[in-house]
Amino acid sequence: MIRGIVIAVIEGFIKLFSASGRTDESFDQREYFQHYGFTSRPLPGAEIIIIREGNHILAIGSDDRRYRLSIVEGEVALYTDEGDKIHLMRNKTIHIVSGNKLIADIANEVDINTKAAKVVATTSCDVTSPAVTINAAVSCIINSPSVLLGGSSGTPRFLVDERMIALYNGHTHGASPVPSQQMSLANECTVIAKGG
Numbered sequence: 001m002i003r004g005i006v007i008a009v010i011e012g013f014i015k016l017f018s019a020s021g022r023t024d025e026s027f028d029q030r031e032y033f034q035h036y037g038f039t040s041r042p043l044p045g046a047e048i049i050i051i052r053e054g055n056h057i058l059a060i061g062s063d064d065r066r067y068r069l070s071i072v073e074g075e076v077a078l079y080t081d082e083g084d085k086i087h088l089m090r091n092k093t094i095h096i097v098s099g100n101k102l103i104a105d106i107a108n109e110v111d112i113n114t115k116a117a118k119v120v121a122t123t124s125c126d127v128t129s130p131a132v133t134i135n136a137a138v139s140c141i142i143n144s145p146s147v148l149l150g151g152s153s154g155t156p157r158f159l160v161d162e163r164m165i166a167l168y169n170g171h172t173h174g175a176s177p178v179p180s181q182q183m184s185l186a187n188e189c190t191v192i193a194k195g196g
Contacts, residue, residue: 001051006062009041019048031058033061043081 004019009032017032022116027050042048046064050057067081072090079085087095096102104110119125132141172178 002052004048004050004059006042006044006046006048008044011041015039015041017048019050021050027057033058033060064130 002021002025004021004027007020007026010016010018015032015034016029018026018028018030032048037076040062042062042064045066046062048059048062050056050059064081069077069079069087071077071087072078075090077085077086079087083096083097083099083152085095087097089095099187168179168180187196
């Protein structure tokens with residue numbers, strides 16, 4: 001068993017490594033054996049464990065103390081040299097860190113079951129779907145200075161309904177008549193979604 005230093009790792013049907021070993025010892029494009037369901041490609045300079053039996057040489061593990069996370073007993077983590085990580089922590093907590101982007105491609109369904117969920121987006125939050133349903137048994141609160149709804153007409157609609165039209169069209173200022181410019185369902189009240 002030899003402790004070596006990675007020179008390069010080459011992807012392929014058989015993953016290969018090149019490394020330096022003991023003094024004046026080198027290994028060029030030998031098999032890098034890995035666990036089923038897990039693959040990694042260590043950087044040059046990482047440490048690698050090599051097994052040699054005659055001319056049969058293969059690597060069975062690697063480590064890189066330059067980037068390895070410090071974790072406590074019982075924890076597990078995946079990490080990269082760029083600082084991204086998936087950390088299975090104590091107290092049944094999972095911490096995911098991505099320095100740029102997190103992508104999930106799910107073929108069919110996503111189910112999230114939890115007591116409370118929160119999304120904080122500092123710039124924007126977009127949801128695109130043919131249909132969206134929100135079931136709120138107690139309340140649904142929208143804190144925004146303006147709520148606009150777009151419909152099949154392509155024109156944004158303010159969220160009001162016929163009650164607002166009746167209130168506006170029937171209101172007077174003292175003895176003055178009702179407004180001469182009346183609100184209508186088509187122009188000011190959305191037919192796509194109505195207030196409850």
